[in-house]
Amino acid sequence: MSSFIRWKEVNILGYLPFFISRSEEFKVLNDADSREHERLRLELIELLNQCNVQTATYALSKWEEFVDITANKYELGDRRNRVIAKLNNSNSSTEKFLEQIANKFIYDKSADITPLNEKYMMDLNYTKDMCDNLDDLYKAIEEFKPAHIGYVVWEEQEVNQNLIVSAAVGAQEEVLIEMIKPLGEVDVSSNIFFHNAIGTEEITVIGG
Incomplete structure (x- = not known):
């Protein structure tokens, strides 16, 4: 990718013999060209960012449309997590995958899934006060857990x-x-x- 886009600020005079910059006319022309090339370079980098879910901004709604998720009013980070989770839904029925989904909303990554197969249930445990977006956490679990499995959420506190x-x-x-x-x-x-x-x-x- 480093060969696809220049990652430092454009300065056309840096590619030309030094004596050319001594000409005021050539310097003014090349500085103007450098500014335009720099503008295009930044636009290309921003466009490249939209192709990655983890860095997408204005194109994030396209990613949500692609995975059939309704856009919401939450922060970009939460929206990105939902798209990433949806893209990985081939593993949605596994215990490890559900823990990974839950940990995207829990600061200390303490989510732990305990399956209770005989009851068609599972327990979701995590450290108290480590999740500030419970609604999105519940929606993510509901979206990716097996339909016939219920769950109970436990906030654990060390005493x-x-x-x-x-x-x-x-x-x-x-x-x-x-x-x-x-x-x-x-x-x-x-x-x-x-x-x-x-x-x-x-x-x-x-x-x-």
Whole structure:
């Protein structure tokens, strides 16, 4: 492609002997030609960009028409993702492909598909708050998943929890001496009681 289009700014005088630029007349003529060639070069680059879905702008509606997608009001990036997904629909029934589709709308690429074949269902899991365009995500999944498969979307949030347990244990001994009988027949009984106090502190750190 580098041989098809010049990728640096046009300067015709750069291809001619240096002494020509000393002529004011030749310099003015060649500078005018350079500006026109530069305009055409930029137009060709822009036209080339329209031939690639990832760089298309004004021709993106043609790509949407080609894959039979209705143009919407969303950002160019979202529209491009929908076209790319439609172009790859030969793999639409695979778990990996659906994850790739979902990750086009999820910033940290955390989408994970868990098939539940016995229920004709699947779970779509991804990190909470990592998708700001849920409508397009749902539309993409609906468009490319098998028609007989339902799905549930789970937003996962990581929770770090610390539980601190502290305890103070005490012992108490009670001695009862009965003096009703003669001293030699004194019964001495004792009871030992244990008690404790437990304090708990729970710390929860929530992060998306």
